Amino acid sequence: MSNPGSDVILDRMMSLHPKVIDLTLDRVWRLLAAVGHPERRLPPVVHIAGTNGKGSTLAMIRAGIEGAGLAAHAYTSPHLARFHERIRLAGALISEDHLTQVLDRCYAANGGESITYFEITTVAALLAFAETPADYTLLEVGLGGRLDATNVIEKPAVTVITPVSIDHTQFLGDTIEKIAFEKAGIIKPGVPIVVGPQEEAALAVIERQAARMGAPVIAHGQHWQVWKERGRLVFQDETGLVDLPLPALIGDHQVQNAGVAIAALRALGFAEPACEAAMRDASWPARMQRLQSGPLVETAGAAELWLDGGHNPAAGEMLARVLDGLPPRPTHLVCGMLNTKDVAGFMRPLAGRAASLTAVSIPGEAATLSAEDTARFAANAGHQTRTADDVLAAVSTIVVEDPTARILICGSLYLAGQVLRDNA
Known part of the structure; x- marks a missing residue:
């Protein structure tokens, strides 16, 4: 268990807005300005949206980056056992003292204004990331994408959309097209977008948004493929074929998540050893x-x-x-x-x-x-x-x-x- 310091501040933050979820970016931009715009001072960002597989994909990308000898920040949600799991600084979970410090600074800077728990804690994570050296920042969208509190990075290194399916209809819409539109809100002008396996209707929405933004698309089935063969994972894209171990994460669906992670790593310029580390070393609790x-x-x-x-x-x-x-x-x-x-x-x-x-x-x-x-x-x-x-x-x-x-x-x-x- 964490010490009372962060728990007390987190409980206090729950009272700053009557709703758990209220999708807008206005409050986030206000608080980011108040703490000096940490989102502008991050190491290169990989921004990941989607309905299923976001966390597993992020875990594999992180394992690949670390396997190449580099350090990555990571922001995920929700946490399982304790809040500290959400914020990983250069490979290690944030300490209690550091978490308490950034939460306290954000709470004070917010000045009692209305802001949701996820919004203010996301700003705290970005503040910690901006002040800690690392080579990359991995951001997992909390809900949707377009109006998610993580969607404040002007020019990520790459964006990622894992498979989109029906979920959170009360916030994102009741059709696959509406949900895909919200996810596609993370696409940025000129930034490559890696797209996992999608239903045709979802892919059409994503491709249309990418075309509007001039974002190069790296889509499953068009620009890359992944499959199991003789107890190995085979990935192929326009630059060649890679033969890798199967993912450490269990289940055939992790092969598809692995393909998304490898496509993202290759878009970032990583070579085969990083892709192998992504398969071998990734771990993600509570996923089989x-x-x-x-x-x-x-x-x-x-x-x-x-x-x-x-x-x-x-x-x-x-x-x-x-x-x-x-x-x-x-x-x-x-x-x-x-x-x-x-x-x-x-x-x-x-x-x-x-x-x-x-x-x-x-x-x-x-x-x-x-x-x-x-x-x-x-x-x-x-x-x-x-x-x-x-x-x-x-x-x-x-x-x-x-x-x-x-x-x-x-x-x-x-x-x-x-x-x-x-x-x-």
Whole structure:
């Protein structure tokens, strides 16, 4: 756990705006000016938007940069166990003292004006980045892109859009075209845009925006390809073919994320050794993560225990494909979800892969679905369901009935964060 210093300031920041999400850049520009425009003093920026795969792609790009002997700042959200995970300075998580200092400076500079939690903490991250030497800055969009608090970099080195799918419709729109338009808002004049695999409708929107901005497009299927072959990853673009190890991150969908990361690294001028490091060294918690130690693992005994934070229909489909690729073993899901998500859409692809689904609520989250409501959605999606008071109780019940089960805890990054905290 972090010391009270940053926790107190972060709690104070939550009261500066009545809404958790309120998409606009006006408040961000005001505070950036008040703290001396740190966004103008960053190392070269890679700006990453998309619905799925942003975090994994960023993790692989970071591993590639570091594998080349360089240092990268990284900004990601949300955090899982503690806020410090969001801000990585030249390869290391921000210290408690440094975090407290930049948060305090931003809070004071804001002068009590209205600003959302994500906006003011993003400015704090940019301030820390501007004042710490590094070779690159990796920024993950929080929500959307066009009006996201990270979208304040005039000329990034490269922008990236990972696969776009339906999510956050209450903020981004209810069609793939509307959502893609918001994501494409990070495209900047003359800056190369690396585009991951997309539905045709989304790709058309992205290409149209890139043409308006005069931004060179480096798109999957047109300018680069990636595939698995004989236990290796093969990437090909207009400059040649690269034979690499498979990604350290588990799942066939990570092959596509790896392709996006390699395309971005090559656009930045990195050579094959960096691409190899991107595959070999990347890690990203709660993305089909095998839990190996801790109280939950001790409770599970001989059972496999896995954790994933995916929460939308595309994530459900990816998880289903991952499970199909694992050695045969009865799979039991422990699932908790927020009431803002397409619960049935997430659960439906998993129905044929799971022997049971135990529903739990997510402690401390106002938007959590009750275990009973989650179980009802799951039953309607074709699952054999029950409820449990918490994850530990769910795992305990499963292993009594099936001691060598595969147990996958899933449905929400907030649930994943709680599991990582409790299982530390």
